[in-house]
Amino acid sequence: xxxxxxxxxxxxxxxxxxxxxxxxxxxxxxKGGEHVEKEHVKLMLDCIQICATCADFMIRGSxxxxxxxxxxxxxxxxxxxSCEKVGMSDCAAQCRKCxxxxxxxxx
Amino acid sequence: xxxxxxxxxxxxxxxxxxxxxxxxxxxxxxKGGEHVEKEHVKLMLDCIQICATCADFMIRGSxxxxxxxxxxxxxxxxxxxSCEKVGMSDCAAQCRKCxxxxxxxxx
Amino acid sequence: xxxxxxxxxxxxxxxxxxxxxxxxxxxxxxKGGEHVEKEHVKLMLDCIQICATCADFMIRGSxxxxxxxxxxxxxxxxxxxSCEKVGMSDCAAQCRKCxxxxxxxxx
Amino acid sequence: xxxxxxxxxxxxxxxxxxxxxxxxxxxxxxKGGEHVEKEHVKLMLDCIQICATCADFMIRGSxxxxxxxxxxxxxxxxxxxSCEKVGMSDCAAQCRKCxxxxxxxxx
Numbered sequence: 001x002x003x004x005x006x007x008x009x010x011x012x013x014x015x016x017x018x019x020x021x022x023x024x025x026x027x028x029x030x031k032g033g034e035h036v037e038k039e040h041v042k043l044m045l046d047c048i049q050i051c052a053t054c055a056d057f058m059i060r061g062s063x064x065x066x067x068x069x070x071x072x073x074x075x076x077x078x079x080x081x082s083c084e085k086v087g088m089s090d091c092a093a094q095c096r097k098c099x100x101x102x103x104x105x106x107x
Numbered sequence: 108x109x110x111x112x113x114x115x116x117x118x119x120x121x122x123x124x125x126x127x128x129x130x131x132x133x134x135x136x137x138k139g140g141e142h143v144e145k146e147h148v149k150l151m152l153d154c155i156q157i158c159a160t161c162a163d164f165m166i167r168g169s170x171x172x173x174x175x176x177x178x179x180x181x182x183x184x185x186x187x188x189s190c191e192k193v194g195m196s197d198c199a200a201q202c203r204k205c206x207x208x209x210x211x212x213x214x
Numbered sequence: 215x216x217x218x219x220x221x222x223x224x225x226x227x228x229x230x231x232x233x234x235x236x237x238x239x240x241x242x243x244x245k246g247g248e249h250v251e252k253e254h255v256k257l258m259l260d261c262i263q264i265c266a267t268c269a270d271f272m273i274r275g276s277x278x279x280x281x282x283x284x285x286x287x288x289x290x291x292x293x294x295x296s297c298e299k300v301g302m303s304d305c306a307a308q309c310r311k312c313x314x315x316x317x318x319x320x321x
Numbered sequence: 322x323x324x325x326x327x328x329x330x331x332x333x334x335x336x337x338x339x340x341x342x343x344x345x346x347x348x349x350x351x352k353g354g355e356h357v358e359k360e361h362v363k364l365m366l367d368c369i370q371i372c373a374t375c376a377d378f379m380i381r382g383s384x385x386x387x388x389x390x391x392x393x394x395x396x397x398x399x400x401x402x403s404c405e406k407v408g409m410s411d412c413a414a415q416c417r418k419c420x421x422x423x424x425x426x427x428x
Contacts, residue, residue, distance in 0.1 A: 049378075171257075228339075275346055
């Protein structure tokens with residue numbers, strides 16, 4: 001992977017972390033109902049945490065970032081599906097973008 | 108504080124987190140010597156961690172963000188001084204900017 | 215502070231982090247209602263995050279741990295009150311214990 | 322996996338996080354030399370961070386913990402090797418224990 005591709009992936013992970021944490025607070029906790037259903041909330045928290053960890057591994061230039069990118073890609077994909085289902089399409093789009101970017105870094 | 112001021116402070120904390128982690132890896136661990144002296148490294152790690160935590164408190168719109176901003180401001184100030192001493196002036200500038208921004212949010 | 219007191223405070227922060235995260239998942243997200251009310255959830259997440267950060271500052275022997283212990287003490291106190299109100303008395307007790315321990319370390 | 326096995330793995334990850342952060346501060350930063358060599362320090366920081374993230378995924382009962390456990394197992398294995406090489410045998414033993422435990426959870 002080029003340095004530019006990794007820099008782009010770091011940006012994407014940081015944006016996904018922030019977007020998910022903002023949406024969790026301002027959408028999920030405001031709307032309630034299916035937005036605070038257990039599996040959706042767990043996926044949001046999983047996504048928020050693994051995106052931050054994944055970004056740090058890449059910022060640090062870790063030789064093992066691919067393993068964390070693999071995990072991050074899977075989590076973001078599942079979180080995107082869950083966001084889609086409850087109508088959080090902006091958040092879903094960010095998660096899907098991050099899933100793709102991390103998937104490419106993990107390959 | 109206005110929403111714009113808080114958004115700016117979140118950006119600054121996230122930039123400071125990333126700048127410090129990049130400099131720690133690419134400058135401190137490359138140059139060695141005083142750059143890996145115990146007190147300097149501890150301050151760098153303190154700064155990297157509290158900036159991420161502080162950003163998250165503000166993204167979450169926590170009512171208690173001021174206490175974390177207070178801690179973040181102190182840590183960034185001390186980290187700036189330590190960066191200055193070892194000649195990492197870019198990193199010092201980012202830390203000082205974050206110290207000021209968080210100090211204002213904590214007031 | 216003695217090393218033994220700090221070691222005890224690290225243990226308490228780590229236990230509080232884990233207790234709050236377990237209760238958030240297994241009680242709040244199971245029961246719903248007031249357990250997923252915005253202010254309560256934000257306090258739970260604040261508490262989960264600052265306890266982990268505070269433990270790390272002390273494990274690292276940071277000279278600036280007192281600032282983070284001060285923030286942690288405030289957050290744990292407020293989280294304890296919120297847990298009490300929704301009937302999570304075990305979690306409230308752990309938060310109160312952590313608030314006291316961190317308060318002593320910050321003094 | 323049984324609940325008891327997962328609880329044991331959470332304990333192991335939290336102990337590995339703490340052991341590595343303590344050794345990084347009290348051994349690596351005290352001794353210097355090969356102990357602060359870039360690749361070793363990066364592995365220590367990778368291990369400290371992924372162990373905390375992995376523990377949280379399991380505490381939260383995440384359906385996706387296996388992906389993070391896989392990453393954690395790989396990082397801990399490599400960190401163990403690096404600790405062994407610089408004579409940090411206690412830390413290496415803890416990392417190896419965590420690599421095995423997370424490897425079993427990921428299977």
